[in-house]
Amino acid sequence: MAREFARVGVVGLGTMGAGIVEVFARAGIEVVAVEVDEAAAAHGREHVENSTARAVSRGKLDEADRTALLERVRVTTDLTDLADVALVVEAVPERLELKAQVFTALDGICGPDTIFASNTSSLSITELSVRTERPGRVVGMHFFNPAPVQALVELVRTVVTEPEVVEDVRELAVRLGKSPVVCGDRAGFIANQLLFTYLNQAVGMFESHYAGREDLDAAMKFGCGYPMGPLALMDLIGLDTAYEILEEMYRQSRNQRHAPAPVLKQMITAGLLGRKTGRGFYTYAEPGSSEVVADGLTPPPPGADDSALRPVSRVGVVGTGTMATGITEVFAKAGYHVVVRGRSESKGDGAVAAVRKSLEKAVVKGKLSEADRDATLGRITTTVDFSGLAECDLVVEAIAEDLGVKQAAFSALDEVCKPGTILATTTSSLPVVECAAATSRPEDVIGMHFFNPAAVMKLVEVVSPITTSPEVTATVRDLCAKIRKAPVLCGDRAGFIVNALLFPYLNDSVAMLEAHYATVDDIDSAMKNGCGLPMGPFALLDVVGLDVSLAIERSLYQEFRVPGFAPAPLLEHLVTAGRLGRKTGHGFRDYS
Structure with missing residues (x-):
């Protein structure tokens, strides 16, 4: 049977510590909260009071429950007041020696059954546990910020943590209304280990000028549905905090992918720490603000220089599969005349039927009028011969993900298309330059990687190999904006962004x-x-x-x-x- 925790302690009343105090008190548990001095203790108490007052104003807590909650919280500056608690959560600054000192001191104060938990996000729980006489009763209890809101709690076991201790703390986390996950003692635990490796790789892409910050962030927001792009998230976390987590991960793993990208150290040295300083990867209206303002790295909007753009009014689509029909629908709805090339008349008719079916669904849902449906279908024609694409200003290839098949298509297009026609491939993984090499006009060849379903997904990766003309890249970027897509620019290498x-x-x-x-x-x-x-x-x-x-x-x-x-x-x-x-x-x- 899981242990009952009627009284717990929290050491450290910063943002995380105060939030953890509130979580325990909300669950009806008495909390003894300890800070280093009276000023810090008062600030911590004020944090809890303000947070619960906001909850009342938003209708998430009534005044009587708030009063009862605050009565369950006792703030002190004396560690000995924790002598009779069943659990102590340490939430002091992220320094190993400081945390170890707290545990060593608590070891001589608390009873032998008291469980010690650290809220660290990256430091070794094992290294902390051996600084006590009770290593089997030490665990990680990593809350996420803001603790009263975020559901996840990572419970970190060491090789000597007693199984019943893990189970008791897991049951406690459930009682707190959290979603606990259990993992071993490795830097970064689950979430940070996976998250920061990804963030570090994104910083490396930015550092190598493979893609711009806006393009990297838009790619992951629109392509994966992430709430924030990686560089905007780094600014929110703080570059100094991210660097420390990566450093600790690398110290423990010696995995090169955990070694902080060099540009992070340079930016930290220059005081560019993210939102909290007003500048990081982006520039903000003021320190602490979330409002991004234009700076020297802000790219011009699509189509800013019309003189550099090629005119596009007629679009060809090679292919009749799911992606091809989706791309056809997108261009036709945006007002472009579209010629679909299929291997047979029946294939072409099937592609038009697929577009009609998709448009009918939109009409039924009230997202499209019958007149717009008919106008869209009226802009689509089909052909069996590549010569039917001769007058197109842009041709998008959307056939099988086979390099030989794609090269044959590009060679055929090269023979029939008029000079200046842009030839684009929707490949998601093959080298675009290999398609360009199959033509006599590599400067006109580019990647336009739509995401499935093309009619719904906003993202298009615009992939420019070293042979692509700048005006072709600019034209395609502008065109994506006109068909209501979010274009991101990147180089021609595996995986794009x-x-x-x-x-x-x-x-x-x-x-x-x-x-x-x-x-x-x-x-x-x-x-x-x-x-x-x-x-x-x-x-x-x-x-x-x-x-x-x-x-x-x-x-x-x-x-x-x-x-x-x-x-x-x-x-x-x-x-x-x-x-x-x-x-x-x-x-x-x-x-x-």
């Missing part, structure tokens, strides 16, 4: 599971509840398809040769076993 950031993160998750560090459910919960992602990594892998994911990870590893990019053996084994995700009914989870 989204897949290059997403799939190493997914692979890291599989490796974490393979090492028995945490379970599928706990890892998914950590990333959804701790980082606000729309899906956990394993739920997403099962949706994408494990075979598709494996192919992308292999291409990334082949290009970059980074050890951490090598597909996790577990993923290889699941694919070999035919467990491909939802489409087969079995993946990381089983589906009915």
Whole structure:
């Protein structure tokens, strides 16, 4: 039977500590909160009072419950007042020696059954536990900020933590209304280890000028549904805080991908710490503000220089599959005449029928008028011969993800299309320059990677190999804005932006599971509840398809040769076993 915790202690009343105090008190638990001096204690008490007052004003807490909550909180400056508590949560600044000193002092004050928990986000729980006479009763209890709101609590066990201690604290977290996940003692635990590796990689992309800050952030927001882009999130966290977490992760792992990108140290030295200083990757209206203001790195809006753009009024689409029909719908709805090239008349008719079906759904939902439906369909024609695309200003290839097939299509287009026609490929993983090499006009070839479903997803990755003309890139970027898409510019390398950031993160998750560090459910919960992602990594892998994911990870590893990019053996084994995700009914989870 789980242990009852009627009285607990919290050491440290900063933002996190005060929030943890409020969480315990909300659950009806008496809290003894300790700070270093009277001023800090008063500030901590004020934080709890202000937070609960806001909850009352928002209708999330009534005044009587607030009064009762505050009566359960006792603030003191004397550690000996914790002598009779059942649990102490340490929430002092993120310095190992300071935390260890607190635990050492508490060890001589508290009873032998008292559990010690650290709220650290990255430091070793093992190193803290050995500074006590009770290492088996020391755990990590990592709340997320703001603690009264965020559901996730990471419970960190060491190799000597007693199983009943983990279970008791897990049951307590549930009583607090939290979603606890259990993991081993590794820097960054679950959420930060996966999150900061991804953030560090995004910073490296920015540092190498592979993509701009706005493009990196828009790619992950619109391509993956993330609440914030990686560089905006770094500014929110604080570059100094992110650097310290990465440094600790690297100290423990010696994984090169955890080594902080050099530009972080340079920015920290220059005082560019993010929102709190008013400048980081972005510039803000003032320190602490979330309002981004234009600076020297802000790109001009699409179409700012019309003189550099090629006119586009007639668009060709090569292909009749799902992506091709979606792209056809997007351009036709935006007012462009679209010529669809299919391998047969029936294929072309099928593509038009698919567009009609999609438009009918929009009409039924009240999102499109019947007149607009008819006008859109009236702008679509079909052809069997490539020559039917001769007068197009832009041709988008959307056929099988096979380089030989795509090169044959580009060679055929090169022969029939008029001079100045832009030739674009929707490839998600193949080198765009290889398609350009199949033509006599490589300067006119570019990547336009739409995301599925093309009619719904806003993102288009505009991929410019070294051969692409700047005016072609500018024209395509402007065109994307005109068809109500969010264009992001990047270079021509495996994964472009989204897949290059997403799939190493997914692979890291599989490796974490393979090492028995945490379970599928706990890892998914950590990333959804701790980082606000729309899906956990394993739920997403099962949706994408494990075979598709494996192919992308292999291409990334082949290009970059980074050890951490090598597909996790577990993923290889699941694919070999035919467990491909939802489409087969079995993946990381089983589906009915």
